[in-house]
Amino acid sequence: MSEQIIEAKNISKYFHDPVKVKVLKEVSFSINKGEFVSITGKSGCGKSTLLYILSTMDTDYEGDLYFDGELLRDKKRDQLAHIRNKKIGFVFQFHYLLPEFSVLKNVMLPGLKLAELSAQEVEHNAMEKLRILGIDDQAKKLANQLSGGQKQRVAIARSLINNPLIIMGDEPTGNLDSKNGLIVFDIFKELAAMGQSLLIVTHDQDFADKTDRIIEMDDGKVIKQ
Amino acid sequence: MASRLILSISKTLLMARLKQSIVAAAGVTFGITMFITLMGFMTGLNSMLDGLILNRTPHIRLYNEVKASEDQPISLSPEYKDHINNIRSIKPRDDGKEIYNGPAIVAALRNDPRVFGVAAKVVAPVFYNVGATDITGSVNGIDVTNEEALFAFSTYVPEGDITDLTNINNSVILGKGLADKMLAEIGDIVPITTARGQQMNLKVVGFYQSGLADVDNITSFASIGTTQKLLGKTDSYLTDIQVKLHDLNLAPALAKEFEAKFGTEAVDIQTANSQFDTGTQIRNIITYSVSIVLLVVAGFGIYNILNMMIYEKMDSIAILKATGFSGNDVRNIFINLSLIIGISGGLLGLGLGFVFQIIIDHLPFETSALPTIKTFPVNYDFKYYLVGIVFALVTTFLAGWFPARKASKIDPVEIIRGK
Numbered sequence: 171m172s173e174q175i176i177e178a179k180n181i182s183k184y185f186h187d188p189v190k191v192k193v194l195k196e197v198s199f200s201i202n203k204g205e206f207v208s209i210t211g212k213s214g215c216g217k218s219t220l221l222y223i224l225s226t227m228d229t230d231y232e233g234d235l236y237f238d239g240e241l242l243r244d245k246k247r248d249q250l251a252h253i254r255n256k257k258i259g260f261v262f263q264f265h266y267l268l269p270e271f272s273v274l275k276n277v278m279l280p281g282l283k284l285a286e287l288s289a290q291e292v293e294h295n296a297m298e299k300l301r302i303l304g305i306d307d308q309a310k311k312l313a314n315q316l317s318g319g320q321k322q323r324v325a326i327a328r329s330l331i332n333n334p335l336i337i338m339g340d341e342p343t344g345n346l347d348s349k350n351g352l353i354v355f356d357i358f359k360e361l362a363a364m365g366q367s368l369l370i371v372t373h374d375q376d377f378a379d380k381t382d383r384i385i386e387m388d389d390g391k392v393i394k395q
Numbered sequence: 396m397a398s399r400l401i402l403s404i405s406k407t408l409l410m411a412r413l414k415q416s417i418v419a420a421a422g423v424t425f426g427i428t429m430f431i432t433l434m435g436f437m438t439g440l441n442s443m444l445d446g447l448i449l450n451r452t453p454h455i456r457l458y459n460e461v462k463a464s465e466d467q468p469i470s471l472s473p474e475y476k477d478h479i480n481n482i483r484s485i486k487p488r489d490d491g492k493e494i495y496n497g498p499a500i501v502a503a504l505r506n507d508p509r510v511f512g513v514a515a516k517v518v519a520p521v522f523y524n525v526g527a528t529d530i531t532g533s534v535n536g537i538d539v540t541n542e543e544a545l546f547a548f549s550t551y552v553p554e555g556d557i558t559d560l561t562n563i564n565n566s567v568i569l570g571k572g573l574a575d576k577m578l579a580e581i582g583d584i585v586p587i588t589t590a591r592g593q594q595m596n597l598k599v600v601g602f603y604q605s606g607l608a609d610v611d612n613i614t615s616f617a618s619i620g621t622t623q624k625l626l627g628k629t630d631s632y633l634t635d636i637q638v639k640l641h642d643l644n645l646a647p648a649l650a651k652e653f654e655a656k657f658g659t660e661a662v663d664i665q666t667a668n669s670q671f672d673t674g675t676q677i678r679n680i681i682t683y684s685v686s687i688v689l690l691v692v693a694g695f696g697i698y699n700i701l702n703m704m705i706y707e708k709m710d711s712i713a714i715l716k717a718t719g720f721s722g723n724d725v726r727n728i729f730i731n732l733s734l735i736i737g738i739s740g741g742l743l744g745l746g747l748g749f750v751f752q753i754i755i756d757h758l759p760f761e762t763s764a765l766p767t768i769k770t771f772p773v774n775y776d777f778k779y780y781l782v783g784i785v786f787a788l789v790t791t792f793l794a795g796w797f798p799a800r801k802a803s804k805i806d807p808v809e810i811i812r813g814k
């Protein structure tokens with residue numbers, strides 16, 4: 171068996187507002203290095219909730235979660251922030267760029283925060299990622315001067331800047347028209363071909379069918395993988 | 396590296412909200428400008444008012460009270476020890492106000508290392524003869540050189556030359572108010588009578604103007620020698636010995652020491668002028684309170700804009716956190732923002748404050764009571780600039796701290812899920 175990036179064992183999650191509801195029910199699965207995995211399921215079945223836990227942003231859950239071989243439960247907030255910074259690239263449904271910054275700076279920021287490379291090297295890498303995504307000509311523009319599809323490609327470039335172990339996406343094509351959705355999917359496919367691990371939440375069955383493995387959820391449980 | 400990144404993020408956020416940031420900084424600028432201006436003006440006025448009295452007051456004054464001796468022969472006699480003493484209305488010996496052994500005391504004081512300078516004085520109660528009426532007053536016989544060295548005597552002599560007191564025999568500098576009543580001009584001869592009836596003609600060589608009308612109406616100055624001659628006394632006759640110390644704060648202790656050592660009365664400046672300290676303190680309290688109020692208002696301005704910014708930038712904060720910035724990073728971004736506003740607003744305030752001080756310093760302020768002052772007094776003390784900028788930093792830091800802490804606690808999942 172190849173290296174596991176994520177191993178989830180009996181993850182459960184409750185929401186207490188307005189009444190106590192169990193939205194994730196003993197979810198267990200694992201993701202190996204280099205896999206392109208999609209999570210599908212009906213709206214409201216708990217996909218996003220699961221992804222936020224996997225991405226270390228939500229720490230209020232039961233069960234054991236291993237990321238890159240490490241148990242996450244006892245990590246401090248700053249350590250989790252560092253893991254997100256270095257090892258996880260996140261792409262949201264809405265593009266979530268910083269509107270005050272240029273496209274290039276948006277891509278660079280997580281790299282500058284990691285500070286393993288000089289600012290010049292980070293800038294060089296950021297330009298490289300933008301070129302891969304075909305939007306290097308937009309680098310100097312402000313983030314909110316781009317179209318939706320372009321913004322999502324900037325977000326993908328940003329998720330790639332620190333060469334993460336895994337890229338996670340919460341319906342990254344959900345807010346795009348089919349043409350742009352296809353472009354973004356092709357980009358993921360190319361990244362997967364280069365050995366990048368990806369975990370993408372989607373309710374688009376066509377999208378899911380083209381990935382290596384589908385984790386199907388219903389009502390907080392994994393029903394098929 | 397990390398903090399430079401944080402700083403550059405702060406700057407970008409600030410530039411994106413430049414207008415509000417400038418308004419917030421202007422609040423700080425206004426507060427600091429007012430503080431510097433008010434402080435310089437108020438303390439300038441204070442020290443002028445204090446100087447009016449304190450600069451010409453000796454730190455310790457030695458004199459002799461006219462009173463009967465405590466140790467009367469009858470009480471010293473062992474023979475009558477157990478008897479009742481019925482002697483009343485004992486009269487003091489006739490050495491008046493003379494300080495016994497005056498010149499020797501002056502010499503001893505000059506050798507004391509704690510003493511900065513000594514100026515002896517002879518005060519003679521006199522009548523100034525104005526036509527048919529007499530004005531009661533006094534002639535101060537002064538040691539001109541030392542009086543000038545210790546009390547800047549010439550500052551209060553707008554007309555005439557103080558050295559004429561020693562260079563011209565039987566000369567006098569008249570109080571301005573007195574001279575006006577006597578219609579005396581420089582060069583005139585004025586008649587003066589002592590309380591004992593001796594009369595003498597003195598030549599007017601100048602006018603004295605202290606700014607205190609009560610003093611200027613009855614006082615005149617002559618040399619010690621002239622005054623001794625006027626009183627018909629020898630050249631060892633002194634009534635006051637004025638002492639200036641190196642350290643003003645030693646005055647009360649040294650006054651007691653001199654009293655015991657020289658057998659005279661001694662009064663220190665703190666006892667003689669306690670009310671001036673109180674006035675100064677009250678004026679300072681007023682100034683500080685006004686400035687603090689202004690800065691608190693400025694602080695609220697910053698607090699408001701940061702709160703608003705954080706509310707507007709929820710999404711950005713969530714993104715920063717999702718991509719690996721820690722809560723502390725986010726907090727520092729907003730504290731930096733606040734401090735940039737505080738420092739730039741504060742420095743501008745110092746500059747404007749200085750400009751206002753210069754303007755006030757050039758406003759004409761002429762009053763007959765203060766002959767040497769032509770413009771409003773301003774105190775440019777660096778201390779207030781320091782207090783001002785520290786004040787600005789502390790207020791803006793506090794105003795930034797609470798919103799920044801709120802930002803650091805924002806949970807990115809809440810925001811991202813909210814969409």
Ligand SMILES: Nc1ncnc2c1ncn2[C@@H]1O[C@H](COP(=O)(O)OP(=O)(O)O)[C@@H](O)[C@H]1O
Nearest residue numbers: 185187188193212213214215216217218219220
């Ligand atoms: N903050 C919340 N408080 C209470 N219930 C929530 C909250 N967020 C999501 N839920 C509920 O949890 C369930 C799973 O939501 P989510 O993970 O967003 O579903 P999906 O992404 O699969 O559409 C839903 O029933 C939703 O109503």
Ligand SMILES: [Mg+2]
Nearest residue numbers: 217218219340
């Ligand atoms: Mg969802």
